[in-house]
Amino acid sequence: MSQLTDTISRRTLLRAGGAALLTPALAAPALSQGQADVIRIGHLTPRTGFLGPLGEYAVQAAQLAVEEINAAGGINGRKVELLTEDSVNPQTASAKAERMVQRDKVACLIGEINSASALAISQVAQREKTLFINTGANSDALRGSDCKRFMFHVESQNTMMVRAAGRALLDKGLIKDKKIYTLTADYAFGHDLLKQAKKFFAANGGTITGEDLIPTELTDFSPFLLKIRQARPDAVICNLAGAQITNFLKQYSEFGLPFPVAGFGFDLALAWGAGQGNFLGTWPVVWHHMVDSPSAQKFVAAFKAKYKRPPENQGWSDYTSTKIVAQAMNATKSTDSMKIVEYLESGAKFDIHKTREGYFRPWDHELMQEMYAITALPQEKVKNQYDIFTSTGPLPGPGESLEVLATTKEENACTFPA
Missing domain, CATH: 3.40.50.2300 (Response regulator)
Structure with missing residues (x-):
């Protein structure tokens, strides 16, 4: 930054x-x-x-x-x-x-x-x-x-975001035995999110075959979209942030690439900002307005x-x-x-x-707390500029501990300073 x-x-x-x-x-x-x-x-x-x-x-x-x-x-x-x-x-x-x-x-x-x-x-x-x-x-x-x-x-935390979206992606068959291309915001949040994403891929049979770090000020994704077109991955996973996601989604739609898109960090304002027909894929959110x-x-x-x-x-x-x-x-x-x-x-x-x-x-x-994974609606089913996705039920589910998506003490030790 x-x-x-x-x-x-x-x-x-x-x-x-x-x-x-x-x-x-x-x-x-x-x-x-x-x-x-x-x-x-x-x-x-x-x-x-x-x-x-x-x-x-x-x-x-x-x-x-x-x-x-x-x-x-x-x-x-x-x-x-x-x-x-x-x-x-x-x-x-x-x-x-x-x-x-x-x-x-x-x-x-x-x-x-x-x-x-x-x-x-x-x-x-x-x-x-x-x-x-x-x-x-x-x-x-x-x-x-x-x-x-x-x-x-x-x-x-990032691990909760990855595990919430990951459940939905596993259900869609987009992780196990798949070739994955990642785009990651080049600052602390993105680096940490990529670290947690790699752990999830390794545990669930996904393989990263291409990855790029994206400067936070970048607005033109065309060089990276050309690399994705050439790599022909099974899925494109975004570890991006803020306006990066909006710009990426707009340009991905313009390029007309056929590879499924998903992400491990997301905010609804970024989908709304992408414009009609440009929101794609499956993403985690901590909350949404249809809860x-x-x-x-x-x-x-x-x-x-x-x-x-x-x-x-x-x-x-x-x-x-x-x-x-x-x-x-x-x-x-x-x-x-x-x-x-x-x-x-x-x-x-x-x-x-x-x-x-x-x-x-x-x-x-x-x-x-509960979290959610959302998936973009097909354009023909979109009725207004805000209700542009379907959502899983709460994650974890009703019969699960709220702590199953979060890190354990062994995974992420915390020692408070005196």
Whole structure:
């Protein structure tokens, strides 16, 4: 990922009745009157670059969650304010996280999508002993070698994504004894996803016969599509991220290649952005807007009413994380991060807008939850721009432990720093 300078940014301060655009971030903060009566939450996520389309959903959903929390009486009777910033890159994410904690006195940090930026934020959170809920970074290392006591993960880890999609691909006969060509985003998330994908292929009889690393800024996939045409694989597996996936799908359709497409990392906004007829293949998602549970559909209806479109899975993650924080603070009657950490480690259950409640594993802080594999509908069956896929039922299934898709301690050891 290119190293971007940390230019003057804007901060959006959300209150119960709306949003106020503040002065540039280098100026003194304009915080509310009566600060002791307000709980501030810091929200960091990419708003620009190849992950920007996902960040927009994340911010909108977190805003909605705060409005709902405040409408229900706030947290322990105190109103919530959401401070949002564009994290841009790891260096900027670290600086803004530190500023939010030290200057703006946020009670916790929520957000992020880029795994390297999430690591940078987690280091600040650990040093400052401030809760950080990761809403979008998938790297297994964040739950293993880089785990932190003050970091929790509502987003699924890469292994869970691979195993969820892998079940569907095995059912379709696209792994065992097949030649596979992989395209992988050339940064921490992609490298980690490819590592987990290779483990899955090796365990299930698939063979990688071609692989390429794709720069995050790349927009023209034609050289790689020509290589795929020549290689004639049985399946093309994408370990791409953000706008890379949208661009790839558009160009794959234009080239008219006949090889089945699938992926191990995905967000619905990327399918919607590809345009009519360009979404192809089978992909994993942590959530989608057609999940059949009352709380999921209540969230979908509220998001649609406010933003005139359904939420996608990154929006679900930031919305759900904000609600989890509110539940934890209400339950402990505290904003003290250590007390919240202990509550989250206690096995507390949360309505995560799926058919089963979720809980955090105490030893790696990963949210145990259902996932889904979606497959693109044939174009003749598409009725609108959003309902463009069919979905498996929840994975794991109703009779399985929620932990069967996740790594074990032996696979991904976590030792929290002191």
